[in-house]
Amino acid sequence: MVTIPYAVMILAVYLLLIPVVHSSEMLPLNRLWILCGVLLAQTIVYGFIRRRTYIKICVGFAQTTKKARISMGEHLRTLSMGFFSKRDAGDLSTVLLRDYTEMENLASGLIPQVSVILVRLIISIIVLSAFDWRMVLAVILTIPMSLPFAIISYKRIGKISDKLLKAQQEAASRILEYVGGIQTLKAFNQAGEHFRILKETFLNQSKHSKRMELAAAPIGMIGRFVLNCGIGIVMLCGVWLLTGGDMSPFYYIVFLLLSLNIYEPIMTVFAFIADYARTNGSAQRIYILNNEKPLLEPKNSLPISDTEIIFKDVSFSYGDKEVLHNISFSIPPKGLTALVGPSGSGKSTIVKLVARFWDVDKGEIIIGDVPVTKIKNDDLLSKISMVFQDVYLFNDTIESNIRMGNSSAAMDEVVEVAKKAACHQFISALPQGYNTLVGEGGSTLSGGEKQRISIARALLKNAPIVLLDEATASLDPENEILIQQAISALVENKTVIVIAHRLQSIRNAQQIIVLDNGGIREKGSHDTLLKKGGMYAHLWEEQSRAGSWRLMDSIVN
Template sequence: MIRMLLRVLGHEYAQPVRRAVALMTATALVEGLSYALLVPVLRALFGSTPEDAWPWLVAFGAAVAVYAVLRYVSDRSGFLAGTTLLRGTYHRLGDHLARLPIGWYDSGRLGEVSVLASRGVLQAMSVIAHLLAPFISACVTPLTIVAVMLAFNWQMGLAALAAVPIVAAIQMRTGRSMAATDTERHERDHEATGRVIEYLQAQPVLRAGGRTAERFRVLDDSLQEVQRASRRTALSALPGVVGLALAVQTMFTVVLALGAYLALGGDIGAAEILAILVLAARCADPLLSLSDIGGKLRGARYELARLEAVLRTEPLPEPAEPIQPVRHDLEFESVAFRQGDRTVIDNASLSVPEGQRLAVVGPSGAGKSTLLQLIARFYDVNAGAVRVGGVDVRAVNTEALMAQIAIVFQDVYLFDGTIEENVRLGRPDADEAEVRAAATAARLDEVIERLPGGWAANVGEGGALLSGGERQRVSIARALLKNAPIVLLDEVTSALDPVNEAAVHEGIERLMAGRTVVMVAHRMRTVQRADHVVFLDGGRIVEKGTHDELLRRGGRYADFWNAGRCGVITLPTDEDGNAVEPSKVDGSVLS
């Protein structure tokens, strides 16, 4: 367990852990040795001169005081080591998660990491703070007492020592028999947690479809599986608990019977027998606690194994000698990218000159968003190369690459904080004037003016207190504040109402001005303003050229364009081609 803990955290934490273990072991030894003083105390009390017990009582009191001090120091050392390990674990886990490929974060893994980062890490780190001391005490203190018994009477000491391999065998057998049921229970817990989250998130859909009762049965089935798995775990632990109790009680009975036999034969005095029986009884409590401690240690070991599996996941490699791009043009050279058995991008080659705009068009599932993610190096390509300024993105330091890129996603995530805090994520060191200018350019100032808290208004977890259009304006303001030379846009207006779309489109136009832009778009008027267009289907570039060229060819893009124009409401534009809000159009009919 300790080796796994240090393997997970790194050997720089070995010293505080070893110091805590050493103190806990010394404490357990002193506790066991202090009980040895009971023998002379009882011998004197039951002898002809009871007053001779006073020196031994003083020694016993001093030993108990030393034990109390050591117990305080060892417990404090354990807690300090536990908090140090906890802090180190969170830092290491957070740094590692930040370097893992985005593709690693599938829907199932998000819940798993969430549980691991909260309950799992706390349970794993509780080993040092809460479990190690009682476990060492349950092992070392009885062995010390047995050694004391051997010193006073070898026959009774050997009788007690015979229980040691039996107790060890029972613990090992219990651990092996419970391994499968523990794994099953953890899997059922994980599945039930996912079902609960799914049930809560799906409430609007379930209620609209009148399927709440049916969905509850699915959740109920999952919870019943947890109950059955927990019952199986308890039943598998029962033989070990009963066996341990029987072994301890048998040991005490044997020692009692042997002591009576030796006393009747005159080989040992009554005081010595009484003292040794007290010692044997004192062995029982820590040994019986091994069942409970063992179960908690197995749970902590399971969480440690999960944590180790995450930390062993290979992140994207960083270049040994990073190169800093000096230009901002983009190039795909024979790029292929696969996810599992599926080819998402297949032999794609294209280029975007510095300061120009590329629109990526195609049906759903064609690989458009993946194209943007490859530029930002959310994944590494399987073949070919993605270049920024003529430099392969794999040769650019991650921080340097992300400093060159501003990304606006279709689904905007805002952190639970104020609007200003979320905008400042683009550039935390920006002054107030720059933040306000970015907000005005994104037309976020209109949102801020009508919110009760203004800039200090809380957006809620994920931005839940703002509408979709308002979240997009925050995202655009964040990108404007970052002022990166390359902009990646992923369907930023596809789900917005006309008014918000007009505002967001205006902010996007300001964001794109003078920058290298790659945008995924379904809105055809957005595509019209691009310098280059590629039509992607099945991960392959089917057509590429300007908007007018592709229309004249009458190919897939032309069909897509014509289909997109049918029945689509478009907003009027001014002389510069910018969208005009309906409220500013006098007597206009949207077409």
Template sequence: MLRLISRILNLSGKYKNRIKSAFIFAFIESVLSKMTIFIAFTVLIGFYEKRNTSKTFLYVGIGLVLVVLLQAVVHFLSDKLQSAAGFMIFADKRMELGNHLRKLPMGYFTAGNLGKINSVLSSDMAFIEEVSMSTIANMMSYLLSTLVLTIFMFVLDYRIGLIAVCVILVATLLANSMNKMSLSEAVIRQEQSEKLTDAVLSFAEGIGVIKSYNLLGENSKSLTDNFVSSKDTSIKFENKITPWTTGLNIIYGLSITFILAVAIYLNYQGALGLPYMLGLILFVFDLFSPLKTLYGEATRLTVMNAALDRIEEVLNETELQDAGKKHISKSDSVEPEICFNHVKFSYGEKEVLHDMSFKMNKNTMTALVGESGGGKSTVANLLARFWDVDSGEILIKGVNIKDVSLSELMSEISMVFQRVYLFQDTIFNNIAMGKENVTKEEVIEAAKKARCYDFIMAFPDGFDTIIGEGGATLSGGEKQRISIARCILKDAPIVILDEATASVDVDNESYIQGAISELVKNKTLLVIAHRLNTIRDADNIIVIKEGNIAEQGTHNELIALNGIYKNMVELQNKNNGVKIL
């Protein structure tokens, strides 16, 4: 218990003093809540000794009012400190997690961890800040209250105090065993929460396929099974906890009965005066209440402990090193602009790029072609440092990209993918994220260059139109043009283009081609090519096969080789009826 409280304090960072202050106020509140019984005890002694007067009851009344008012104030301060601290702590933690995720290699996100990230953000952090942080100060208060009440038992009679200590020790041993079991079950419960989140995300993302194959409702087996598993896991958790809490309640009840019996016996023997026995009767039913409440909250704390483990697991994932101190030259005289030197890269144990070397000069176009899975996208992702190379180096203007900060590197690169993701926000903000401190005029100009101004203004709210999550309310071509407007606004010197027209309709293709033409003016362009007719004029075409550079050169040079590239061109000519040669 104390270890978990200590863990929360370490998590609190700069808010630690707020939590500690909340502990103090919670303890004061706990003491004040017992003051009414202390006052009743003094009144009983006054009756027994026949020294109560009208002034006594006046003072008692004033004292009770002051105690109640002071308790209300202290309760307010305690709640304000601990509850507000929980939200502030996890506001910072979410920012820390976001910054951490930004620095993780892309492999982490493609390894099935999206459900874990979503669960940590929406379940684990929310549980701690909303449920556990509002009671953590009370946990310490219950411990201290138990100590105070036990000391008072010793004041009444040392034998009763010893009985109380023995009961507390037995309850603590039993509760520790309960917490160990609860902790292991809490881990299972939170892991199932992650699986359910993952299943819901998969269901939502694949809803089109699911509907087309009539897999809705009970037929969506994975989602249905996860709902059932989550229910079963929660019920199992409660079923395992209930016998322990019932056992603790029985111990508390029997102990109170035993203490009362001992008190009556001591009074009968003349070892315990009547006022003290009456005082004990006032206190004994409240003696184990703090301990009972403390261990009643134990299940929350074990779930919180499991949640903290999962949060720390994500935060402890190894980041891409971002300690680079070098800067990319702004001079136009440095050549080549991009250089791959003997680059090797593996996904896990499988090497997918083998000793790859090539150069790209400033304001030239380099196209990557080849069969699917050959490594084209990997080359682009390594240039953007979504992953780090296993060996070799990638240079921009002679500087290893590992020696440059990630923020500076990304300021040099714009990326346009086939699969565009837009955020649930206004069109204006989706474009404006390409540049800090952007003006409205700059956004409008970028939209015009990207050929999306007209369809934006056709919406009733224009640039203030809210886009659905992922850009769901726009067509594929519209999303693509907005993403290109974002890149035009960013105006980075290097553009990575996963050919944007590969999966759009003919009507949109001409608009997108025009937008791309605006984007790539005076830029160094790396294109992952799908339609070979779009790269005929590339300065260098690299044919990648099984992670190696099989051929490279201009279109005419590669045709003259009569090799892989020429076969690809002839195959597309045959399938599409488009003459590229």
């Protein structure tokens, strides 16, 4: 369809030359009008087909990209938390947003255009071969001469593309860091210094972007110059053949017209090489991310009979550093077990291993007589409610953030768990109450408010196992008492594991496990551990002394 205008042009030139070659014949106007009609019909049909094809291509590739992004999201959901601890958020967002967009642009724009160009090129060469093979050689002579410049530029662009991507990822991460931590930066008078760092990342990105454009210069300048020389070669060869009487003027004009139809598409393909080089890097990054090994899941998930949790000779490492050393213990069902110990002793790691954020290096974790590796991740997490030390709320209403625990819960249930989590009062005082937007990450709320909302979310889920990682760390004493009451209500029917630095808050725990340097130092109830006079008793004595000091300090002031 796209070659019809060139065929019409050649026929029109032939008809126009008839009176020149044969002076006795008249100009065939009727045939010229017919050619005009053919060209008009081709324009209408091509426009209609092109419109429908363009819409289908755009919609089709957009749908494909959407499905690919969703598939990637599902894949990321199956990866261990160890993967996310090694990858930067800016890196992942670049792959999901920029790289998939690059691939979509390549598929929807570059591939169809190159396909059309190659078809035009092949048809043109075939048509020209029917006239004079010597002129065909003159036409294609400069094409292989221009290819080395395309190859050199492709390799240069590929190398610079990786550096540019790293600069873009660094800029994205710095932006997130600067915006997210602006309050802390201002508090410590570091906003200017960190903005200088942010500015340097932008300058670095700009430098690599300029280098990317310069890498394409051999294609845009030298390659185009070599191809343009081909037009001159065609003209010289044609004049030589005309002089010798080996070619008619009509054939000469045909070669001049169609040679442009060959060189211009090739120049366009060369211009696409830069896009392809960048997109090739995007494809590799998507491929690498897609091939990250997920946590292995069984084909059929075994049912959990109860909520007893057993750690059997478990060892676990972050990279080369082992943080849990061959530990064994059991957590009885429907009770409160507290994990205490100094920072870095392995408390948070144990909680996350229960939820199978990672797989253990050695040993086994069993829940209800079933190893966690025999339970599908979705089935396992449906049995667990979690409250992390670092709370994240989504940029949505307070109600929606609480409803993450149970999207089908009635509003009365949402309010009830909010009351238990000691956050109903401050929510009600907000202008829009439960419909108040909390901002990205809950930026409009204080640390204690965010943590109480996350506790309400966990309460609403009503899972049989509750994991509380420093759940009361950001609460004042008054609200902490209310939270402890809510946790006490859970103990009757649920298995609760809580990490707490304030030993006063876990005095009534059914079991207290004292960790130190990745191992279990002591285990028992509060009274039992005090009688032992070991590490727990020492921590209790220190906190009691510190509490008395704070009380005396407040009386003096």
